[in-house]
Amino acid sequence: MKEILTTTACAACSFRSLLFDKLTDEELQMLDRHRTYRDFKKGEVVVEEGERVHTFLYLKTGLVKLSKFTLNKKNHIISIAKPKTFIGLLTVFSDPYFQYTITAIEPSSICFIEIEAIKKLIGTNGFFALDVLGKICNVSDEIIKNRINICSKQLRGRIAYLLVYFAKEIYTNTKFNLPITRRELGELIDMSTENVIRILSEFRKDGLIRIQGNQIEILNFDMLKRISKFG
Amino acid sequence: MKEILTTTACAACSFRSLLFDKLTDEELQMLDRHRTYRDFKKGEVVVEEGERVHTFLYLKTGLVKLSKFTLNKKNHIISIAKPKTFIGLLTVFSDPYFQYTITAIEPSSICFIEIEAIKKLIGTNGFFALDVLGKICNVSDEIIKNRINICSKQLRGRIAYLLVYFAKEIYTNTKFNLPITRRELGELIDMSTENVIRILSEFRKDGLIRIQGNQIEILNFDMLKRISKFG
DNA sequence: CGCGGCTTTGATGTTCATCAAGTAAAGTGG
DNA sequence: CCACTTTACTTGATGAACATCAAAGCCGCG
Numbered sequence: 001m002k003e004i005l006t007t008t009a010c011a012a013c014s015f016r017s018l019l020f021d022k023l024t025d026e027e028l029q030m031l032d033r034h035r036t037y038r039d040f041k042k043g044e045v046v047v048e049e050g051e052r053v054h055t056f057l058y059l060k061t062g063l064v065k066l067s068k069f070t071l072n073k074k075n076h077i078i079s080i081a082k083p084k085t086f087i088g089l090l091t092v093f094s095d096p097y098f099q100y101t102i103t104a105i106e107p108s109s110i111c112f113i114e115i116e117a118i119k120k121l122i123g124t125n126g127f128f129a130l131d132v133l134g135k136i137c138n139v140s141d142e143i144i145k146n147r148i149n150i151c152s153k154q155l156r157g158r159i160a161y162l163l164v165y166f167a168k169e170i171y172t173n174t175k176f177n178l179p180i181t182r183r184e185l186g187e188l189i190d191m192s193t194e195n196v197i198r199i200l201s202e203f204r205k206d207g208l209i210r211i212q213g214n215q216i217e218i219l220n221f222d223m224l225k226r227i228s229k230f231g
Numbered sequence: 232m233k234e235i236l237t238t239t240a241c242a243a244c245s246f247r248s249l250l251f252d253k254l255t256d257e258e259l260q261m262l263d264r265h266r267t268y269r270d271f272k273k274g275e276v277v278v279e280e281g282e283r284v285h286t287f288l289y290l291k292t293g294l295v296k297l298s299k300f301t302l303n304k305k306n307h308i309i310s311i312a313k314p315k316t317f318i319g320l321l322t323v324f325s326d327p328y329f330q331y332t333i334t335a336i337e338p339s340s341i342c343f344i345e346i347e348a349i350k351k352l353i354g355t356n357g358f359f360a361l362d363v364l365g366k367i368c369n370v371s372d373e374i375i376k377n378r379i380n381i382c383s384k385q386l387r388g389r390i391a392y393l394l395v396y397f398a399k400e401i402y403t404n405t406k407f408n409l410p411i412t413r414r415e416l417g418e419l420i421d422m423s424t425e426n427v428i429r430i431l432s433e434f435r436k437d438g439l440i441r442i443q444g445n446q447i448e449i450l451n452f453d454m455l456k457r458i459s460k461f462g
Numbered sequence: 463c464g465c466g467g468c469t470t471t472g473a474t475g476t477t478c479a480t481c482a483a484g485t486a487a488a489g490t491g492g
Numbered sequence: 493c494c495a496c497t498t499t500a501c502t503t504g505a506t507g508a509a510c511a512t513c514a515a516a517g518c519c520g521c522g
Binding site: 068070071072074091093094095119123124129133148150151153190231 | 299301302303305307309321322323324325326330350353354355357358360361363364365366367368369371372374375376378379380381382383384421460461
């Protein structure tokens with residue numbers, strides 16, 4: 001959070017989420033005054049676990065990961081946040097410190113909105129408050145659903161689930177570049193780096209996917225979905 | 232949700248959470264008019280996955296579990312909810328249908344508050360809105376933290392984690408009755424029934440716990456905590 | 463050019479689910 | 493109330509799934 005740049009007003013922001021449509025012009029101007037913005041390179045840390053929460057983070061473009069060290073010194077990735085969503089959302093209202101480390105895994109552009117400004121709006125604009133609630137519930141539900149699903153599958157199922165997730169939810173394309181390393185994939189779905197690689201290779205040999213470095217192309221989406229479902 | 236009884240007013244309710252302290256007398260009276268209440272026996276289903284959400288559920292006393300069937304037909308327990316908390320909270324604002332089945336695992340007494348009444352209060356009382364947000368974030372955070380922890384441990388660590396959790400968070404006592412069967416314990420921490428039993432026996436043989444049917448007494452809390460931490 | 467991090471494959475051993483079989487406890491119906 | 497059925501609990505044996513170790517190739521970077 002070093003160098004900080006301001007851009008066009010919120011009202012004109014093409015990345016503005018539906019959330020802010022509930023606000024009046026006046027309220028949007030207020031937001032503008034309590035807002036900063038910054039671009040992050042791939043790999044840059046946005047906030048560190050344990051830092052004090054001053055701002056609400058809105059991801060305009062790019063992709064970030066939320067991760068955390070467990071007690072036995074292993075790193076875990078909790079989730080990958082999509083553009084046009086609020087990140088680090090969960091923790092914001094319950095804890096004054098970030099519970100997770102947030103890192104850009106693609107060049108990302110993030111808006112920092114002062115917590116106090118958001119709180120004020122929640123207090124004064126009921127529609128806005130309900131919308132924020134809805135968004136938070138969505139994000140939580142999604143994370144919990146993903147984790148339950150992943151834990152209940154064996155390795156092949158987990159990898160298939162992940163590939164389907166990237167293709168459908170993140171890139172909306174059967175061809176995409178993996179934004180994270182094989183090791184990080186393992187950290188996301190609780191398995192060893194070696195097995196991530198092994199199973200990706202298996203899928204390649206079985207003709208389900210094509211791999212070139214980080215580029216993945218899904219050749220048999222239906223089969224992957226089936227493996228993801230019953231694996 | 233069949234037979235329904237009304238009790239003393241919210242304002243006089245000794246199980247009232249801190250949440251409702253943010254409300255005026257008038258608002259509490261409004262709540263009263265949009266509220267019902269019912270007792271559940273152990274094992275009774277409170278709401279079924281897929282049912283439409285009409286009410287906000289507040290657990291006054293007892294204990295309930297939130298569970299869900301995964302695609303491969305296995306039942307999973309997402310969490311166990313403590314008294315004086317809102318249950319089924321997550322889903323309420325994001326989805327019109329319950330995502331999880333809620334079942335009483337101890338005799339429980341639950342208040343049903345109409346969603347629309349709560350939504351109205353959120354719209355008109357900013358402090359209340361912020362409080363609800365905080366509570367929801369807390370519940371979500373807790374669930375996510377638990378799931379990450381459990382997934383990252385091996386079996387001994389998971390059982391230890393669970394025992395510590397029951398003793399500290401639920402019963403605040405080193406001696407307690409397990410509210411769920413061994414099979415359900417397995418569904419909660421992703422392991423087979425047989426191994427739940429095996430590891431409980433191991434802990435017994437190692438002098439860490441005493442077991443008599445469903446009654447557990449923790450004899451060496453520190454060691455369990457250590458196993459939970461590094462297992 | 464050499465060091466470190468990422469990727470890949472093979473070999474090995476551990477962890478764990480599953481199967482089998484038996485006991486105990488708790489409902490169920492005559 | 494007792495035979496009967498079902499569900500929960502328990503232990504041992506087996507094999508499958510998976511982590512770990514080892515070694516080697518690859519690439520970017522100082």
